[in-house]
Amino acid sequence: MRIFSLYLYEQKFIMARPKTLRKVVKPPGFKGYKPYGHQHAQTKCVELLYEEYEAIKLADYDLMTHQQASEVMGISRATFARIYERARRKMAEALVEVKEIKAVYGHALLDKSWLICHNCNARFTIPETIRNRNCPVCKSFNVEALK
């Protein structure tokens, strides 16, 4: 009976578990990188997400261990390892296949002062001059602080 109810439970919530936002201390200082001096112009590009950039920065520039880096980004070590591996593969792909790299927002969280509206997906700040904490676009109260 217990197994059966578990089965039903899984059937009902077939949707994947929502991803935790990955903390990014500082977004990349570039919008992208373009190869030059290549023979055949490639129009395709590789999309490097902010969290992937952050993973490379923490592990290979700041020389942190994966454990430390995962704590900084607020995710588990295993998730960090996956993001880091994906980042390395994307960089390799861009180099070998002469592709442009674009920095894309991804599933990152940048600043504590930002809020997100779950109704219209707008992100916004609330300065001291504004009293109410609802979405400035759709007026919904279904908002959450990006923490």
Add this chain to the structure above:
Amino acid sequence: MKTLITSTTSTPEGPFDKRFGRAAWFCVLDEKTGESTFIKNENAEGQSGIGTKTAEKVVELGVGKVISGDFGPKAKKLLDKFGVQMVIINEDLKVIDIINRIKG
């Protein structure tokens, strides 16, 4: 309160501009009266410091809320300082769509 929406054209039917400083036009919407006016952005073609200049202009206009696709670090700092609310929308929308969302 006045709301500023970055726009690529001078009509509400035109697409909304996801850039803040380099947006060609600004749509200033007065939420009390529901009227919207379009102002040309003179700084759009400049070389540098555009985010700062545009943020200064926003403060000059007495706008309380700015809707755009992204804000640079300098513009964000200035707007934060002057208590201007920033809203980031990452969808491809027309200016009129955003106005309708605000009006509800």
